[in-house]
Amino acid sequence: MKTALIVMLVVLGIILVGSILLMNPKGGGIGMGIGGSAGGGSGNEYGSKKSIEGKLKKVATITAILFVGISLFLPFVQ
Secondary structure, eight states, X not given: OHHHHHHHHHHHHHHHHHHHHHSOOTTOXXXXXXXXXXXXXXXXXXXXXXXXHHHHHHHHHHHHHHHHHHHHHGGGOO
16 A cells, blocks of 8 residues: 555656646746647647646646645555
8 A cells, every 4th residue: 555655656746747847937938839839820739828728737736736645644554
């Protein structure tokens, strides 16, 4: 059980870092090509910039809550 929780922490940590790095800060960022004006033109076949940013924010929030919850629960598992 403890090993499974530690593996989940590692996976959640990777997802959390990845989703935060893909977010588009005000000055640009790693995720700028995903929801930004990549490919030329304002139309984007993958959806708008705001919808991708919203999804990344939800993923980061949920992942952070799960990460903290498991981290607090882990010391009590034998």
